[in-house]
Amino acid sequence: MRSFFFVLALLATVSAVSIDVNDKDSICEAASYVANGELNYYEGLKYGGTVGMFASPNYWWNAGEAFGGLLDYFTFCDSGNKSLEKLIFNGMYHQAGDQYNYIPSNQSLTEGNDDQGVWGMAIIAAVERNFTDPEHSWLSMAQAIYNTMNSRWDTKHCGGGLRWQIFTWNSGYNYKNSISNGCLFHISARLARYLKNDTYAKTAEKVWDWMEELFFHEDDGELVIYDGAPIEENCTDHTTLKWSYTYGIFMSGAAYMYNYTEEAIWKQRVEEIWQVASSFFFDDNKIMQETQCWNNGDPKCNNDQRSFRSLFSRSIQLTSVLVPDMYDEMRPYVEASAEGAAKSCSGGSDGVTCGQNWSTGKWDEVYGLGEQQCALEVMMALLARDVDPPYTSKNGGTSKSQPNAGIDSQDNINENELKITGKDKAGAGVLTAIVLAIILGGAVWMLF
Numbered sequence: 524m525r526s527f528f529f530v531l532a533l534l535a536t537v538s539a540v541s542i543d544v545n546d547k548d549s550i551c552e553a554a555s556y557v558a559n560g561e562l563n564y565y566e567g568l569k570y571g572g573t574v575g576m577f578a579s580p581n582y583w584w585n586a587g588e589a590f591g592g593l594l595d596y597f598t599f600c601d602s603g604n605k606s607l608e609k610l611i612f613n614g615m616y617h618q619a620g621d622q623y624n625y626i627p628s629n630q631s632l633t634e635g636n637d638d639q640g641v642w643g644m645a646i647i648a649a650v651e652r653n654f655t656d657p658e659h660s661w662l663s664m665a666q667a668i669y670n671t672m673n674s675r676w677d678t679k680h681c682g683g684g685l686r687w688q689i690f691t692w693n694s695g696y697n698y699k700n701s702i703s704n705g706c707l708f709h710i711s712a713r714l715a716r717y718l719k720n721d722t723y724a725k726t727a728e729k730v731w732d733w734m735e736e737l738f739f740h741e742d743d744g745e746l747v748i749y750d751g752a753p754i755e756e757n758c759t760d761h762t763t764l765k766w767s768y769t770y771g772i773f774m775s776g777a778a779y780m781y782n783y784t785e786e787a788i789w790k791q792r793v794e795e796i797w798q799v800a801s802s803f804f805f806d807d808n809k810i811m812q813e814t815q816c817w818n819n820g821d822p823k824c825n826n827d828q829r830s831f832r833s834l835f836s837r838s839i840q841l842t843s844v845l846v847p848d849m850y851d852e853m854r855p856y857v858e859a860s861a862e863g864a865a866k867s868c869s870g871g872s873d874g875v876t877c878g879q880n881w882s883t884g885k886w887d888e889v890y891g892l893g894e895q896q897c898a899l900e901v902m903m904a905l906l907a908r909d910v911d912p913p914y915t916s917k918n919g920g921t922s923k924s925q926p927n928a929g930i931d932s933q934d935n936i937n938e939n940e941l942k943i944t945g946k947d948k949a950g951a952g953v954l955t956a957i958v959l960a961i962i963l964g965g966a967v968w969m970l971f
């Protein structure tokens with residue numbers, strides 16, 4: 524394998540991605556190799572492929588995560604590229620689902636609150652970057668995501684919180700977790716800032732307070748964010764795994780809250796999360812790693828976990844802009860990680876395929892969509908100050924608002940609040956049968 528790739532690498536015109544972290548052109552050129560590598564996994568342009576989906580083993584949520592990164596790459600580096608714009612637009616819009624709430628009916632065997640939430644992060648980014656608006660505006664769809672997620676807030680167990688899963692039949696329905704709640708917190712904070720509307724900020728506060736009571740934990744003066752807990756023990760039997768994207772999503776959500784409210788407490792929360800994240804998710808040379816599954820030189824990260832640093836990198840990028848004081852603090856970590864990532868992008872038959880371990884100075888023979896995503900987004904974090912900050916509705920953003928979007932299209936089938944919607948086919952079928960029986964019964968009665 525090694526010699527095979529070695530020979531091909533010699534034949535290729537480019538055999539590594541080089542990057543000058545202080546030069547935008549160099550960063551964008553490096554990123555173009557990484558983005559093109561990422562698009563090798565895109566199914567939407569292939570014969571028989573599904574628009575908006577990436578090759579197996581990547582699930583629906585991985586696509587939402589990928590589009591968030593590609594959207595930044597388009598905005599920061601390649602905004603004149605019509606074919607890339609079309610690819611992102613079509614891919615993101617196609618997966619919105621019949622009710623434009625990012626609960627497509629054919630993903631109900633995999634979609635959890637966190638999956639919808641990660642798509643939500645990409646959709647609200649389209650709003651903030653003023654990305655070409657479709658007929659059903661990005662903002663209305665972000666609001667639909669917010670409304671449907673918030674409607675699942677479950678006070679019957681553990682005093683509140685979202686469950687991991689949306690649908691009762693998926694395993695993990697009885698688990699409440701930080702990433703799902705982090706997504707609701709994060710999206711609420713972004714909508715609050717974008718629309719200057721306190722209703723969303725109140726939701727963000729509600730989620731934070733609940734998290735603080737149950738899943739944030741002070742350990743030796745450091746903030747630990749638990750992964751989650753089953754409802755059976757009233758969410759007290761915690762799983763302690765630490766994932767970079769969870770810390771990132773809460774940190775950047777708090778950054779939006781600080782930028783919107785200007786309250787010192789939110790800045791303090793950003794600093795607290797960064798303090799622990801910057802020591803746990805980086806090596807001694809400030810190079811980013813997914814420490815939980817790094818496993819002492821023998822990484823055991825699964826396909827999902829291999830992509831988490833993309834959302835963590837995006838969160839650092841956003842935080843360093845929305846809390847300007849954090850920029851200088853974060854910059855050395857971003858530079859070291861982006862340089863390491865670029866060096867890892869020297870594998871495969873094209874000579875620019877990215878690897879997993881950015882500390883080795885070369886490709887480590889691990890490759891996939893996750894490796895491309897993480898490398899792309901850490902490079903984009905270098906450009907935090909080279910583009911306009913995320914727009915608001917008062918300043919640059921033009922996507923149309925529809926506050927009630929999604930409210931009556933709730934695919935909300937919590938056991939506690941069984942609702943009959945157009946999507947709840949079994950329920951709707953029973954209702955139709957009853958109505959038909961009444962009509963028929965009446966007709967039969969009238970005949971006599």
Ligand SMILES: *[C@@H]1O[C@H](CO)[C@@H](O)[C@H](O)[C@H]1NC(C)=O
Nearest residue numbers: 558559562601604605606607
């Ligand atoms: C536009 O983007 C696509 C996809 O990233 C890429 O293949 C193509 O080379 C780009 N076109 C130009 C002119 O840069």
Ligand SMILES: *[C@@H]1O[C@H](CO)[C@@H](O)[C@H](O)[C@H]1NC(C)=O
Nearest residue numbers: 573574576617618627629630
């Ligand atoms: C799911 O639904 C979308 C949109 O209706 C459709 O294009 C796609 O082929 C379906 N299947 C999969 C696996 O996404």
Ligand SMILES: *[C@@H]1O[C@H](CO)[C@@H](O)[C@H](O)[C@H]1NC(C)=O
Nearest residue numbers: 680681682683736737757758
């Ligand atoms: C369950 O946890 C919530 C939140 O901490 C608390 O308010 C509630 O009293 C607990 N219920 C029981 C039965 O312990």
Ligand SMILES: *[C@@H]1O[C@H](CO)[C@@H](O)[C@H](O)[C@H]1NC(C)=O
Nearest residue numbers: 817819820821822880882883
């Ligand atoms: C990553 O590479 C560094 C430097 O070679 C090595 O020390 C470390 O053990 C590697 N980590 C993993 C998880 O392989």
Ligand SMILES: *[C@@H]1O[C@H](CO)[C@@H](O)[C@H](O)[C@H]1NC(C)=O
Nearest residue numbers: 781782785844845846847912
């Ligand atoms: C909010 O973000 C903008 C854009 O980076 C920045 O200019 C402004 O100072 C931030 N507000 C606060 C309170 O830090």
Ligand SMILES: *[C@@H]1O[C@H](CO)[C@@H](O)[C@H](O)[C@H]1NC(C)=O
Nearest residue numbers: 653655656914918919920921
């Ligand atoms: C946002 O997009 C609209 C519609 O394309 C455009 O008219 C407006 O100038 C854009 N705003 C910015 C700040 O680019």
Ligand SMILES: *[C@@H]1O[C@H](CO)[C@@H](O)[C@H](O)[C@H]1NC(C)=O
Nearest residue numbers: 666720721722723925926927
């Ligand atoms: C703020 O958002 C809420 C929730 O979507 C909405 O009901 C309300 O009308 C909005 N307020 C204003 C002033 O737009």
